Every structure is written in C-alpha cells, then in structure tokens.
Amino acid sequence: MGTEARLSREVSQRTAFAFLALATVITLTPVLFIIIYTIINGASALNWEFLTHFPSQAGKAGGIFPAIVGTFYLMLGTLIFALPIGVLAAIYLTEYAKDNWLTRLINTAIMNLAGVPSIVFGLFGLGVFVLTFHFGLSLLAASLTLASQALAMVVTTSREAILAVPKEYREGSLAIGATKWQTVGHIVLPQALPGIITGVVLAISRAAGETAPILIVGAAFFLPGLPQSPFDQFMALPYHLYTVSAHVPGMPRSTMWGIALVLLAVVLSFDVLAAVIRIKARQRK
Amino acid sequence: MNNINIVLSNNKEVAQDKFAKLKTEGASLYYGAFQALRNVTLDMPSCAITAIIGPSGCGKSSLLRLFNRMNDLIPQARVSGNVELDGIPIYNPKIDVVEIRRRVGMVFQKPNPFPMSVFENVAFGPRRHGIKSRFELAEIVEKSLRHAALWEEVNDKLEQSALALSGGQQQRLCIARVLAVEPEVILMDEPCSALDPVATLKIEDLMRNLAEDYTIVIVTHNMQQAARVSDMAAFMMMEEDRAGVVVEYGPTSQLFTNPKDKRTEDYITGRFG
Numbered sequence: 001m002g003t004e005a006r007l008s009r010e011v012s013q014r015t016a017f018a019f020l021a022l023a024t025v026i027t028l029t030p031v032l033f034i035i036i037y038t039i040i041n042g043a044s045a046l047n048w049e050f051l052t053h054f055p056s057q058a059g060k061a062g063g064i065f066p067a068i069v070g071t072f073y074l075m076l077g078t079l080i081f082a083l084p085i086g087v088l089a090a091i092y093l094t095e096y097a098k099d100n101w102l103t104r105l106i107n108t109a110i111m112n113l114a115g116v117p118s119i120v121f122g123l124f125g126l127g128v129f130v131l132t133f134h135f136g137l138s139l140l141a142a143s144l145t146l147a148s149q150a151l152a153m154v155v156t157t158s159r160e161a162i163l164a165v166p167k168e169y170r171e172g173s174l175a176i177g178a179t180k181w182q183t184v185g186h187i188v189l190p191q192a193l194p195g196i197i198t199g200v201v202l203a204i205s206r207a208a209g210e211t212a213p214i215l216i217v218g219a220a221f222f223l224p225g226l227p228q229s230p231f232d233q234f235m236a237l238p239y240h241l242y243t244v245s246a247h248v249p250g251m252p253r254s255t256m257w258g259i260a261l262v263l264l265a266v267v268l269s270f271d272v273l274a275a276v277i278r279i280k281a282r283q284r285k
Numbered sequence: 286m287n288n289i290n291i292v293l294s295n296n297k298e299v300a301q302d303k304f305a306k307l308k309t310e311g312a313s314l315y316y317g318a319f320q321a322l323r324n325v326t327l328d329m330p331s332c333a334i335t336a337i338i339g340p341s342g343c344g345k346s347s348l349l350r351l352f353n354r355m356n357d358l359i360p361q362a363r364v365s366g367n368v369e370l371d372g373i374p375i376y377n378p379k380i381d382v383v384e385i386r387r388r389v390g391m392v393f394q395k396p397n398p399f400p401m402s403v404f405e406n407v408a409f410g411p412r413r414h415g416i417k418s419r420f421e422l423a424e425i426v427e428k429s430l431r432h433a434a435l436w437e438e439v440n441d442k443l444e445q446s447a448l449a450l451s452g453g454q455q456q457r458l459c460i461a462r463v464l465a466v467e468p469e470v471i472l473m474d475e476p477c478s479a480l481d482p483v484a485t486l487k488i489e490d491l492m493r494n495l496a497e498d499y500t501i502v503i504v505t506h507n508m509q510q511a512a513r514v515s516d517m518a519a520f521m522m523m524e525e526d527r528a529g530v531v532v533e534y535g536p537t538s539q540l541f542t543n544p545k546d547k548r549t550e551d552y553i554t555g556r557f558g
Contacts, residue, residue, distance in 0.1 A: 099360060168397035172459070175353060176410040176466050177387025186413070187399060 035268075038261050045258025055222065059244040060251060064259055069226055070139075070219075070234040071208055071266060077143025077230070078150050078207045083200050085147075086154030090196075093155070094162045095184055107159070113152035121149040122213030130217055137218035140230035145213050150203040157199025161192035194281030198274045205270035209263065211238040237263040306331040306500040307352055307470060312366035313528075314347055316359060320528040321347045324366070327519060327534055334492060334501040336515035336537065338508060340552070343521045344529020345504040349472050352502065353389040354382050370470070387414065389470040390463030395479050396455035398447035398462070403430075403439050406447045406458055410466035425465050433461035434491050453484025457491065464495075471495065473503040477510065489514050508553060512541050520549045 053063030089110075097103040125145025135141040165188050173183040189196075219239040227234045241259040244251050305328035314322040322344050329335045337345045347356065354375060356362040364376050375385050387410075398406050407426040416422055426443070430436040435457040439450070447458055456476055463471055473492070477485040492501060492514050505511050511518055518537040521529050533540060533549045544550045 166397075168393060168395060169399060171355065171358070171391075171393065172397045172399065172462070173409070173413075174358070175355065175386055175391035175393075176413075176463055177383050178410065178413040179383050182413045186409070191400065 035264065038257055038264055041254065042257030042259075042261030045252075045254040046261065050255075050258060051262070054224075055240075058222070058248050059240065060248065060255065064237070064240060064262065066223060066226055067235040067237045067240040067259070068262065068266075070236040071238075071263075073139055073227065073234060074143060074146060074214070074236055075204050075208050075270075077139060078146040079200070079204055081144060081147035082150040082154050082203060082207075086151050086200070086203075087158050087196060089151075090155050090158035090162055091184060091189075094159055095180070095188070110152055110155050114156065116149075116152075117212075118149060118210050119212040119216075121145055122216045124148065125213060125217040136231060137220075137233050138231045139218065139227050139234045142214045142218045142234070142236075143230075145217050146207040146210060149210070149213065150207050153203040153206070154196075154200055157202070158192070158196045161195025161199065162188060164195065165191040194277055197277050201270050201274040201277070205267045205274075208270070209238055209267050211242050214239055215242075237266065305329055306371065307502065308367075308369040308372075309351065310367040310369075312351060312364065312368050314344075314351060314356060315361075315363045315365075317361040320526065322351070323524065323528040323530050325351075325529075325531050327531060329500065329502060330517065331500050332496060332498065333516040334496050334503060334514055335517040335519065336511035337502065337504045337519045337521060338506075338511050338552075339521035339529075339532075340523070341506070342527075343523045345521055346474050347529065348521065348531075349391075349474055349502060349504050352470065352472055353386050353391050355386075355391065357382065387466050388468055389472060390466065390468035391472040392456070392459050392463060392474065392476045394475040396452055396459055398450070398455050398458050400446065400448055402444050403447050403450070403458060404443040407461050407465045410462060414466060426461075429461040429465040430458075432464050432495070433457045434487065434494070435461055451484070453480050453487055456480060456484070456488060460488075460491065460495075468499070470500045470502065473501065475504055475506060478506060485510070508541075512537060520544075520546075520552060522548060522552075 050063045051068065052065050054066055055064060056062035093103065093107060097106075122145060125141055125148065129135045129141035129144045130137060133141075135144070169187050169191065170183055173187045174180070178186070214236055218233050219236050220233040221235070221240070221243045223233060223235055237259060241256065241263060244259065245256050307327075307329040309325050309327050312322065312325045313320060325348060327335075337348060339345055350356045351364065351368055352370070352375075356364070368375050370385065370389065373380070399409060401409075404423075404426055407429050408422045411422060411425050416425070427436060427440075430439060435454060438454060439458075442449075447455065450458060456479075460471070460476075477488050480488065489510065492503070495501060496516075503511075503515065515537045517535070518540045519534040520532045520540065522532050524530055533544060533546045535545075540549065541553055544553060
C-alpha cells in the first residue's frame with residue numbers, strides 16, 4: 001500500500017479524534033464555567049454568619065440558615081416518600097408484573113413522567129396535597145410534590161439496577177427451594193442496591209434544586225423561625241435565591257452568588273456521594 | 286410397574302422392582318406455539334446417574350428443567366403429559382413448587398455462586414428454610430462441603446468471597462449449596478462445560494460418590510463423560526419442527542455398544558452432532 005494512502009488515513013483519523021475531543025470540551029465548558037464563576041463571585045459572601053444566621057433586611061444582610069435547613073428537610077421528606085414507593089414499584093414491575101402491553105405501557109409512562117415540566121408537578125401538588133388533602137402550604141405538601149416528581153427517576157433507575165442482576169443468581173436461589181420473595185430480598189435487592197442508591201441520590205439532589213414546584217406549595221421568602229412540624233411553611237435555597245435576585249432591589253451581588261454556591265455545593269456533594277457508592281460497590285465484587 | 290433387571294455400566298446390578306425415582310409419561314413442553322419437547326417417556330432409577338445426550342438445541346436442558354419446574358420461569362411455558370417424583374405428579378396444581386425444588390436440586394452450566402462468602406453460599410438454602418442457629422448452620426456447611434469434596438480446600442477461607450475460588454471449586458461449591466438443603470435428586474446441566482479437564486475429573490469422581498445416595502440426572506455434550514459416569518443414558522434429537530424427542534433410552538453400556546436405533550449409532554460414532 002502506498003505511503004500516500006497511509007498518510008490520508010492518518011489524517012482522517014486525527015481529524016475525527018480532534019472533532020470528538022472538541023465536542024467533549026464544548027460539553028464540559030458550561031459546567032466548569034458555572035462552577036468556577038459561582039465560586040469566584042460567591043466565595044466572598046461565605047462566612048460563619050452567612051451559614052448560621054437568619055436573614056435580615058429582606059436578605060440583604062444576615063445569613064441563609066433557615067433556607068439551608070428547609071432544603072435539607074425537603075430532601076429528607078422526598079427521600080422518605082420516594083425511596084420505598086419507588087423501589088417497591090420497581091420490584092413489582094420487574095419481578096412480578098407479567099410482561100404484557102399494560103406493563104410496557106406503565107414502564108413507558110413512568111419514564112415519560114420524568115419529562116413532565118416541574119411546574120406541572122407543582123400545580124398537581126397544589127391541587128392534590130395542599131387543597132384536596134388539606135395539608136395546606138407546608139413542608140409535607142412540598143415533600144410529597146417533589147417525591148411525585150422524583151418517583152419517575154427512582155423507579156426507572158431501580159428497574160435498571162434490578163434487571164442488571166444476572167439471571168444465574170436468581171436461578172441458583174430458586175433451584176434450591178428459595179421462594180420468589182426470598183430470592184428478591186436476599187439475592188436481587190442486595191445486588192441491585194448500589195444502582196438503586198445512585199438513582200435515589202441523584203433524584204433527591206435534583207429535587208433539592210427545584211424552584212418552580214415548591215413556589216406554589218409552601219415555600220416562604222421569610223419566616224421568623226424554623227418549621228416546627230411537617231405542616232409548617234418553610235424556606236428553601238432555590239426559592240430564596242429566586243426571590244432575592246428577582247424581587248429585592250439593591251441586593252448585593254456577592255450574596256446572590258453566595259446562595260448559589262451553597263445550593264451548588266449541596267447538590268454536587270450528593271452527586272459525589274452517589275459516585276462514591278457506585279465505585280465502592282464495584283470494588284467489593 | 287415394570288420389573289426389569291438391568292446391569293448398570295459400573296456393574297452394579299439394580300433390581301428395578303421399586304418406583305422409578307423420576308418418571309415422565311408422554312410429557313410435552315411448549316413455549317407458546319413452539320413445541321420444545323414431544324412425548325417424552327422415561328423412568329429414571331433411584332440412586333443412579335442418568336445422562337441425557339444429543340446434539341445442541343435438541344431440548345436436553347428443557348427436559349432437565351422439567352424435573353424441578355424451572356421452565357415455569359419462562360412466560361408461556363406449558364407442560365402436558367405426566368412428570369412424577371416418587372409417584373407424585375409434580376405438575377399437579379396443588380403441588381408446592383418450592384418444595385419440589387428443594388427435593389430436586391440443580392447445578393448449572395456456568396458455576397453461579399452467589400456474590401457472598403463461601404459459608405453464606407452453602408448456608409443460603411438452610412437459612413431460607415428456617416434454620417437460624419449458627420451452630421447448626423456451621424454443621425450443615427461443613428457436612429455439605431465435605432460431601433462435595435471441597436472442605437479440605439476451603440475450610441480456611443469460609444469467610445472469603447466465593448467468587449475468589451477457581452471455576453472447579455465454584456462448581457463444587459454450587460453442588461455443596463444444593464446438598465445443604467438435603468435434596469433427593471440432583472439435576473446437572475452440563476456441569477463441566479466451563480471447566481478444565483482436571484476440574485472435570487474431580488466433578489465426575491464426585492458424581493460417582495454422590496450417586497450412592499442421590500438420584501442424578503446430567504445433561505452433557507461430552508459423550509465420553511456420559512460413558513464414564515452414567516448408568517443410564519437417553520439420546521435425544523430434534524424432529525423436523527424442532528421439537529425434541531427421546532430417540533433411545535437404556536443402560537449406558539448398551540446404548541453405547543449396541544444401540545438399537547440407527548440415529549443413535551450415527552451420533553455416538555461421530556457421524557453428526
């Protein structure tokens with residue numbers, strides 16, 4: 001084969017690689033830019049008072065303590081509702097439901113649920129939890145609303161994790177006279193757990209960043225105290241950030257970026273946690 | 286009841302004046318519209334090894350999975366005819382499938398130890414059947430591992446992951462896992478196909494020892510293996526519509542030296558398959 005042919009092959013290969021690398025860089029740029037820009041602009045606002053005090057002067061001074069606490073409560077509430085229901089539904093869909101058109105329809109519906117705009121979930125929460133169930137504008141109503149939205153992701157990732165458990169393990173268990181339920185509980189779930197946890201953590205961290213749904217089911221801009229019961233209103237980081245940015249004139253820019261930085265840190269730390277769990281589980285095998 | 290006297294290939298004379306341990310009469314298996322097995326009639330003697338041989342895809346594994354109702358796991362699988370364990374029809378709707386699977390254990394083609402410790406692998410079955418005492422479990426684990434000729438090799442690594450064992454050890458662990466629930470029958474689906482010759486020989490020796498106490502049915506691709514270990518042999522083939530049938534069934538020595546059917550002879554002399 002001629003030298004020319006080899007050269008042109010090499011050139012086309014290098015060009016292809018260059019384009020692939022470029023695409024990767026373009027993908028990473030906004031993410032890195034956001035993180036770096038937020039740190040540069042927000043770091044100066046971070047101090048002990050900012051993290052542990054109540055806001056004053058409509059958020060222009062003081063801290064964001066109740067918003068941090070509110071966001072953690074929301075994540076906890078979402079977890080409590082979305083985890084058990086989502087995992088149980090995933091078990092039913094993978095292990096017990098017959099593989100027919102209805103099951104396939106349900107699976108597709110659940111996957112598409114993840115694409116429903118979050119404000120629609122907010123409206124749903126307002127209609128069902130706030131008004132129909134009389135939970136009022138509250139932490140409970142907001143947790144249930146966010147959990148409804150998180151369920152789609154929890155069910156989808158749990159289903160995938162359960163389906164990834166090798167058939168050989170199930171057969172080995174059933175073939176020595178373990179019941180289906182015992183096989184699910186002692187073989188399938190422990191194996192699928194890392195995948196399930198990853199999905200749940202990602203769903204929760206996404207819920208933590210939601211602004212639109214909580215806006216209409218119970219988030220408050222300012223409360224004099226922390227919520228004392230699930231039926232109280234609450235403050236939350238994304239809503240706080242939205243309000244101070246859009247509705248408070250003369251808001252110091254560094255405070256706005258400081259809130260964004262804290263929110264980003266909360267969400268990203270959960271994503272890192274999910275990655276650590278996945279890596280640990282892979283090493284254990 | 287048939288009163289036949291057959292000389293088994295290892296020269297153990299068995300008076301067949303009792304129930305066959307496993308029995309099928311006109312058994313057929315369907316996956317939806319596809320018929321996988323047609324009209325299988327076999328009597329498998331107690332405490333002996335029966336080999337099922339035949340070319341790929343002829344339904345050997347499907348036949349094996351008939352005996353512990355493993356085909357139930359496949360949607361749309363349907364069985365007609367009769368399959369009996371100790372004279373009890375196991376496809377009777379009143380039968381407890383879980384109990385059948387405890388009495389009829391199964392070892393798979395690819396060793397499939399659970400991703401847990403050696404101890405927990407063997408203790409898994411007894412635990413699920415309600416044994417909780419650590420002392421009792423330890424006894425069962427040791428007994429089962431000894432019975433599976435694995436104890437000497439693993440007694441110092443009971444707490445280690447079973448996945449760290451060699452392929453042959455893993456397969457013997459799977460046999461120990463089955464023995465731990467005290468089955469009566471052990472089904473083996475090409476148990477040596479993923480193993481090297483040395484590990485294969487160990488499993489074959491083990492099978493001969495186990496045949497003292499257990500009824501063993503083995504599916505194998507390897508005709509030398511069938512000839513070496515089995516007392517009875519069934520030769521299967523696929524018919525035109527791809528349904529599996531048993532062409533010939535009899536004592537292994539007879540099937541291999543003096544086959545009655547031309548197709549059996551062609552297969553064992555290596556003319557096809």
